[in-house]
Amino acid sequence: MARTNNRLILDLVKDATSESNSIVDLTPYFQGRVGDSNATFPMGLTWAGRVKSLTGYNVNFQGTDSQGLAFNITNGAKDSGPGDNFGIGRFTWTFPAQTFQNPGEWSTACFYVTKDSTNEIVSTLNVHLNVFQSDVSMDTLIGSYDNRAEKMLEEFVSYLADKKSDTEKAVAGFQNNFATAFAEYEQIKTLDQSIKDMAEKNQYIGVAQLSQDRLDDQTGAVPTPASYANGGTYLIHHSYTTLAKAGITPGTTVSSSQCDDIVYLRTIVLNGGRVIQYATVTDSDSTWTLTRRNQNTTAWQAWHVVTQF
Helix, strand or coil: CECCCCCEEEECCCCCCHHHCCCEECCCCECEECCCCCEEEEEEEEECCEECCCCCEEEEEEEECCCCCEEEECCCEECCCCCCEHHHCEEEEEECCCCCCCCEECCEEEEEEEECCCCCEEEEEEEECEEECCCCCCCCCCCCCCCHHHHHHHHHHHHHHHHHHHHHHHHHCCCCCHHHHHHHHHHHHHHHHHHHHHHHCCCCCCHHHCCEEEECCCCCCCCCHHHHHHCCCCEEEEEEEEHHHHCCCECCCECCCCCCCEEEEEEEECCCCCEEEEEEEECCCCEEEEEEEECCCCCECCCEEEEEC
16 A cells, blocks of 8 residues: 655665665555555655666565565566656556565565666665555545635535526426525526636635646746746646756855756745745755745746755
């Protein structure tokens, strides 16, 4: 059972070093259950904190379950889920049927990466894997978003539809209370128009508008704040560009003068025309996180360094 809206990111350098003496716990991201068939969860691999392309590589799994059964699963990584892209190290891992036969903690478990051309093992990542009984009822790991305002609106629209139907029947039948029914009908039409006006003016936030990610064109010019804002509020844009196009000057904006030319941008569009942008800049030794916000609809404020590590 996967925590579907949380991707497990492992680092092929940091998580695999012998000095770390660590085993990555899969429990917050995935918990298997006896009898699961093709159990999946989203994963990602980085290299020393940087994006790692998996083109030309295979991701595999090896382990021993609680009863001593050994498994070796090859080529379980697929570019098939939302946000998956082998070019940036993002994929969906699948445990095939018959993998989870016994409940309990696996005595050993690891993911290992091999080269397509030579089958050489590039890196090994030890993990902790737990399997539940098939009859266990598991609580949802992340509760779904409950927009009470939108539910109330839906209930109100449904109520209006029922009342409108009743009123139209009364009018069609020319009943004695025609005048009262017609007045009610006109009132309902007015309220119905008010609801449409609310939707057109975005005076309420729907579930579909919250936390939507957008993957923009890579290495292109950085749009103006107005371009982001006009695309809709409560969105998160992901893109790549160059230092020059982002307005970041090595040695000035950041302390290093030998930065990698490609910059990762994360742009958050809030309401009221507010747009916040984060940039990740790297060199051979360090990583910088910078932030800025829109100065107006066409210009950005100066970058400020938030963290360096």
